[in-house]
Structure formats: C-alpha cells, structure tokens
Amino acid sequence: MAQAETAGLTQRTVHGVPLTLVERGQGRPLLVLHGESGLEPEDRFVSLLAEQGRVIAPCHPGFGHAADVDAIDTVDDLSYLYLDLLEALDLRGVTIVGCSLGGWVAAELAVKSTARLARLVLVAPTGIKIGDRETRDIPDIFALSPEEVARLQYHDPGRAAVDHSALSDAELRVMVRNREATALYVWEPYFHNPKLRQRLHRIRIPSLLVWGASDRFLLPDYYGAAYCEAIPGARLEIIERAGHWPHLEQPAAVVEHICRFLG
Numbered sequence: 255m256a257q258a259e260t261a262g263l264t265q266r267t268v269h270g271v272p273l274t275l276v277e278r279g280q281g282r283p284l285l286v287l288h289g290e291s292g293l294e295p296e297d298r299f300v301s302l303l304a305e306q307g308r309v310i311a312p313c314h315p316g317f318g319h320a321a322d323v324d325a326i327d328t329v330d331d332l333s334y335l336y337l338d339l340l341e342a343l344d345l346r347g348v349t350i351v352g353c354s355l356g357g358w359v360a361a362e363l364a365v366k367s368t369a370r371l372a373r374l375v376l377v378a379p380t381g382i383k384i385g386d387r388e389t390r391d392i393p394d395i396f397a398l399s400p401e402e403v404a405r406l407q408y409h410d411p412g413r414a415a416v417d418h419s420a421l422s423d424a425e426l427r428v429m430v431r432n433r434e435a436t437a438l439y440v441w442e443p444y445f446h447n448p449k450l451r452q453r454l455h456r457i458r459i460p461s462l463l464v465w466g467a468s469d470r471f472l473l474p475d476y477y478g479a480a481y482c483e484a485i486p487g488a489r490l491e492i493i494e495r496a497g498h499w500p501h502l503e504q505p506a507a508v509v510e511h512i513c514r515f516l517g
Contacts, residue, residue: 263275263276266342273312273320273339274318275310277309278301278311279303279306279307279308281306281308282372283343283346283348284308284348284351285336285345285348285351286309286310287312287355287359288317288353289353289354289355290395290432291432291502293312298505299501299508299509303509303512307349307516314356314439315332315435316435317431318432329440329447332439333366334366337363337366337367347370349373350371351375352377353499354498355380356377356379358447360374361457364456368459373461373462373515374462375462377464377508378472380472382454383451384477387448392444392446393406393471394444403471406471406497407499409467409496409497413502416429455485455486460515461487462488462512462515463491464491464500464501464508465478466493466496466497466499466500467495467496468496471497493508493511
C-alpha cells in the first residue's frame, strides 16, 4: 500500500485504487464513511470523533477532489474497497460510523465480514427500501427542487441554503462532483439494494442506529425501525432538532450517543 501526505490529507493506494483520507486522532480505530455531501477535512463531526479515537475517513472515489476509479462504481465496490483498506492498515477492533450513503456502505461491509470490526454505528443509513417495487417511498432528490430536498432532509432547511455566486470555481466543482458521484452510486436501484434487508441478520456485532427526529427523507419510525429490527440486538437513538443529517445539524449530540455506545 503506497502512502503520501498532502495538505492534511493522506493519499494511499489500496490494490491499485487511489484513496484520499482524513486521518486524525489516536487510540481505538474509527472508520468514518461520509454521505452524499462528501467529506470536508475540517468537518466538525469528524473532529469530535477524533477526540475519541483514531479516525480514518476516506473520500469515496469520485467525490470532492478524489480520483474517479473505473472499477469502483457501486456501493458493493465501495464495501469491498474499505474491507481491503482495513486489511491493508491491519486494523482490528474497528468501529465503523457510516452516514446516509456511508451508512449503506457500512452495512454492506458488515454483512460481508465483521472479522475486523467491533461495533457498527449507522447514522440515518440509506440502503433498504420498505415499500414494494412500484412505490416511490424514497423521495427523488434529482427530480425535486433544492428547496424541497432541504425541507425533507433538514430540521432547519436554511442550513442548506447556498449562494452559488459567492463560491469559487473549485468549490462549485466539488459540489458538482459530489452530485455526480451520488448519482453514480445510488441511481439504480435508487438508494437501495433490494437484497440488503434480508442479509442484515448476518451482522452479529453491537450496532447503533442514530436518526434525526425531523427526518422527512427516510422516516425514523419506518426506516430506522426497519433497520433496527433487521440487525440482531441493534438499538435506535433519536436526535431532536435534526433531520436526515443529524451529524451535521447536531454533531455533539450524535457523538455523545456514540461515546456512550462505545463505553
């Protein structure tokens, strides 16, 4: 595994796949998998977690400034990639923290193997679908207006407001790449793997589900409960004044729940 350091980020190559990672903190290993909004090196949630252990947070290929990789174009690919990363780093006793899309990746990884894992934390994960194949029970973020998506995903939709005219070309490029990469990974089937729900029983490590009370994108009473029911022994914690992104709207509260879970 090749490694290089640039601007606070670690550049590693795992079986020929270039990876950009944030690595911070010391102690017990925490693999943090980001959602559709990408990975910010100074993310408050990541910083708070780094006070609890050694954070390894990869940027999924195609997001942000991370390279596109022709061989990585599905959530299944990402799950195998991060299993390879854990092996390359020779990490054991790992806690995986996955948010939204990253939660889906984390669940797929844990279904495949928990040999190097100790605990699993899923923050409003996508990846399963409750309704039948003809029912659109996961809102289409690519068809709805940005205002409607913000209303569904945030307790305070104002947090999603962006003045595009004030952004640099580099910042706009990151936003576009994040959206393109999200479409690549989640488009078909839309935001789920039809077989994942029936496989979640394979996860036999302590598991925590964290959901925002105001999530109108994936309702906690339905999706949170379904995930919790499918993973043996899992428990569900609800974060007040937070929507689909509780780790962004209430990062300290989410980390507090994670700390109690880690014991």
